[in-house]
Amino acid sequence: xxxxxxxxxxxxxxxxxxxxxEEARHLTRVLRLGVGDAVRVFDGRGHExxxxxxxxxxxxxxxxxxxxxxxxxxATVAITLAQAVLKGDRMDDVVRxxxxxxxxxxxxxxxxxTEVSIAALAxxxxxxxxxxxxxxxxxxxxxxxxxxxxxxxxxxxxxxxxAATEAVVPIMLVEPSAGGEVVSLxxxxxxxxxxxxxLVGPEGGWTEEEIAAAAPVCRLVSLGGRTxxxxxxxxxxxxxxxxxxxxx
Amino acid sequence: xxxxxxxxxxxxxxxxxxxxxEEARHLTRVLRLGVGDAVRVFDGRGHExxxxxxxxxxxxxxxxxxxxxxxxxxATVAITLAQAVLKGDRMDDVVRxxxxxxxxxxxxxxxxxTEVSIAALAxxxxxxxxxxxxxxxxxxxxxxxxxxxxxxxxxxxxxxxxAATEAVVPIMLVEPSAGGEVVSLxxxxxxxxxxxxxLVGPEGGWTEEEIAAAAPVCRLVSLGGRTxxxxxxxxxxxxxxxxxxxxx
Numbered sequence: 001x002x003x004x005x006x007x008x009x010x011x012x013x014x015x016x017x018x019x020x021x022e023e024a025r026h027l028t029r030v031l032r033l034g035v036g037d038a039v040r041v042f043d044g045r046g047h048e049x050x051x052x053x054x055x056x057x058x059x060x061x062x063x064x065x066x067x068x069x070x071x072x073x074x075a076t077v078a079i080t081l082a083q084a085v086l087k088g089d090r091m092d093d094v095v096r097x098x099x100x101x102x103x104x105x106x107x108x109x110x111x112x113x114t115e116v117s118i119a120a121l122a123x124x125x126x127x128x129x130x131x132x133x134x135x136x137x138x139x140x141x142x143x144x145x146x147x148x149x150x151x152x153x154x155x156x157x158x159x160x161x162x163a164a165t166e167a168v169v170p171i172m173l174v175e176p177s178a179g180g181e182v183v184s185l186x187x188x189x190x191x192x193x194x195x196x197x198x199l200v201g202p203e204g205g206w207t208e209e210e211i212a213a214a215a216p217v218c219r220l221v222s223l224g225g226r227t228x229x230x231x232x233x234x235x236x237x238x239x240x241x242x243x244x245x246x247x248x
Numbered sequence: 249x250x251x252x253x254x255x256x257x258x259x260x261x262x263x264x265x266x267x268x269x270e271e272a273r274h275l276t277r278v279l280r281l282g283v284g285d286a287v288r289v290f291d292g293r294g295h296e297x298x299x300x301x302x303x304x305x306x307x308x309x310x311x312x313x314x315x316x317x318x319x320x321x322x323a324t325v326a327i328t329l330a331q332a333v334l335k336g337d338r339m340d341d342v343v344r345x346x347x348x349x350x351x352x353x354x355x356x357x358x359x360x361x362t363e364v365s366i367a368a369l370a371x372x373x374x375x376x377x378x379x380x381x382x383x384x385x386x387x388x389x390x391x392x393x394x395x396x397x398x399x400x401x402x403x404x405x406x407x408x409x410x411a412a413t414e415a416v417v418p419i420m421l422v423e424p425s426a427g428g429e430v431v432s433l434x435x436x437x438x439x440x441x442x443x444x445x446x447l448v449g450p451e452g453g454w455t456e457e458e459i460a461a462a463a464p465v466c467r468l469v470s471l472g473g474r475t476x477x478x479x480x481x482x483x484x485x486x487x488x489x490x491x492x493x494x495x496x
Contacts, residue, residue, distance in 0.1 A: 073473045101484070102474055141474045185496035223487075223496045225321045226350055226389045235480060236349070236487045239471075243491035248433035248471045 002050075003031050004040040004139045005063075006146065010049055016064045017041075022132070024061035027053070039063060044138070044146035046071050071144035077245050078104035078195040080168070081234055082158055084111045084202035085121065090231040095130045099137035099147055101238040102247075106130070107197070108152040113204035121152050155210055162197060163217045172199040172211070172218040173237050175227065179208055180215045182222045185240055192245035198237050203230045250298075251279050252288040252387045253311075254394065258295065264302055264312045265289075270380070272309035275301070287311060292386070292394035294319050319392035325493050326352035326443040328416070329482055330406055332359045332450035333369065338479040343378045347385035347395055349486040350495075354378070355445070356400040361452035369400050403458055410445060411465045420447040420459070420466040421485050423475065427456055428463045430470045433488055440493035446485050451478040 005023045019027065019041075027033050035053050041063055042048040049065040056062075081098045085091050085108050098106055108130070110118050121127065130149040138146045153161075162170040174182055199218060201210075211220065223240055242248055253271045267275065267289075275281050283301050289311055290296040297313040329346045333339050333356050346354055356378070358366050369375065378397040386394045401409075410418040422430055447466060449458075459468065471488055490496055 075472070097477075097480060100474060100476060100480070102472060141476070143474060185491060186494050224323070224350060224490065226348060226391060228348060228389070229345075232345060232348070232483060235483055239484045239487035240491040240496050242472065243433060243488040244496075246434050248488050248492075 001142070002038050002040050003027070003033065004042060004142070006044055006135050006139060007041050008044055010041050010043040010047065010065055013049060013065050013067045016054055016062055019061045019063060021059055024059050027061050028056055028059070040069070041065060042071065042138070042144040044135070044144070046074065046145050048144040072142045074145055075102040075104070075242065075247050077192045077242070077247060079238060079241060080105040080107055080195070080197040081238065082107040082109050082197050082199045083234055084109050084200060085114050085116055085152065086202060086231055087115060092130065092133050094231055094234050095133045095149065096137040097235045098238065099134045099143065100141040101235060102143070102242070103147055103238060104195070105147050106134070106149045107158065108149070109155050109158050109199075110152055111155040111202055111210060112207045114202045118152050118154065127151060156213070158199070159214055159217055167195055169193040169196040170199065170218040171196060171221050171241070172214045173201070173233060174211060174220050174222055175205060176222040176225050178206070178211055178220060178222070180211050180220050182220045185221055185223060185244055188219065188221070188244055190244060190246065192247070196241065198234070198241060200233045200237060201230065249390070250286050250288050251275070251281065252290060252390070254292055254383045254387060255289050256292055258289050258291040258297055258313055261297060261313050261315045264310055267309045267311060269307055272307050275309050276304055276307070288317070289313060290319065290386070290392040292383070292392070294322065294393050296392040320390045322391075322393055323350040323352070323490065323495050325440045325490070325495060327486060327489060328353040328355055328443070328445040329486065330355040330357050330445050330447045331482055332357050332448060333362050333364055333400065334450060334479055335363060340378065340381050342479055342482050343381045343397065344385040345483045346486065347382045347391065348389040349483060350391070350490070351395055351486060352443070353395050354382070354397045355406065356397070357403050357406050358400055359403040359450055359458060360455045362450045366400050366402065375399060404461070406447070407462055407465055415443055417441040417444040418447065418466040419444060419469050419489070420462045421449070421481060422459060422468050422470050423453060424470040424473050426454070426459055426468060426470065428459050428468050430468045433469055433471060433492055436467065436469070436492055438492060438494065440495070444489065446482070446489060448481045448485060449478065
């Protein structure tokens with residue numbers, strides 16, 4: 001497969017467009033491609049094109065969209081990953097993995113045991129960073145959709161929002177020993193919902209108060225009897241949910 | 249939960265035993281525990297004890313096994329992960345993840361596109377390293393069983409062995425575009441088999457010849473339409489199989 005580039009401006013075959021700066025640099029400096037080389041271009045909203053490089057200047061690359069191509073199929077169930085922000089680079093890895101797995105959106109959340117505040121995330125421009133990670137992952141894994149990374153919100157704000165929507169199945173992933181009415185995955189209907197939100201906690205786990213606050217709104221689901229690493233939980237949960245709902 | 253230590257010699261409550269050297273160092277140097285501290289000790293074969301430290305000398309720690317404790321439940325399906333050896337530390341990560349997920353055994357394999365030979369793995373004492381990784385992971389995730397890491401074998405040897413056994417369901421994870429008769433996970437019976445072997449390829453994927461050689465023996469299964477990173481494939485496959493077979 002030819003190298004893939006993200007260009008939100010890609011509209012229709014026949015057009016010639018400029019690649020965004022970061023994509024142009026990737027094409028010239030990392031992959032060392034040049035005029036005439038065949039590439040793929042996707043718009044991040046599900047459209048993909050066979051294209052060829054028509055001009056290359058320093059950090060400015062133009063491509064001609066030759067023809068529309070079938071894009072990789074998206075998942076039937078739109079899963080939003082509501083992930084408690086993890087320490088250091090681990091959140092980057094989770095964003096990368098979640099995009100590769102095929103989530104529809106990523107909602108970073110700040111919980112009691114999250115070791116960073118919403119203000120600090122904003123100051124560090126972390127959301128912009130995660131958006132770049134999401135684009136890079138979509139390029140790698142063959143998706144033509146770049147799922148949005150939403151503004152971080154507090155756990156309480158997320159639960160209030162979930163309580164106010166009917167259309168989404170909210171699932172909170174918990175340790176088997178968590179208080180409240182914990183069910184196994186096989187207690188979920190195998191019929192896929194249209195949309196689901198999977199809540200995954202931080203390194204230190206959820207507090208009892210958080211589980212109690214979520215219980216009236218979310219299904220509390222535990223995956224097996226072992227303790228999973230916080231940075232693997234999202235991958236495991238998405239795979240298990242997709243498997244349950246016939247996506248695989 | 250108190251810190252957990254692996255002691256293959258742990259037999260029955262009332263005994264006092266020495267911890268293996270590496271475990272003793274972990275107790276004294278990393279966790280800085282001392283005489284009287286309460287710990288957990290497991291034998292790696294499914295038995296776990298509440299214990300207390302009775303003596304500490306340089307790198308020599310003795311513990312008294314106070315009483316047997318219920319061990320974490322093991323999975324109903326015994327999944328062997330047959331993983332093509334990945335580059336650098338990535339294989340360590342896969343071993344760690346597979347133990348955390350609850351596999352019954354790990355079988356490293358050398359395939360056409362594996363960038364290391366069986367001789368080089370032996371010279372580098374890689375299997376011994378993976379065994380240490382497996383113990384560390386079992387300590388972390390709460391398992392009382394340390395799954396064996398078998399001697400690396402070639403892909404051909406594994407396929408011959410699988411062809412000769414009736415009792416194991418062999419599943420080869422492939423890209424959706426792979427040649428041969430690829431099915432989705434939902435084509436597998438939801439009734440859990442007693443044992444299964446999941447074959448996961450290296451960074452460069454399987455060769456056409458390997459897929460053709462495995463096809464008469466293995467179900468060729470693809471998970472969704474996206475390209476998964478080689479070092480995430482095992483985690484995703486195990487989660488999806490456990491979900492399919494009602495383990496979650």
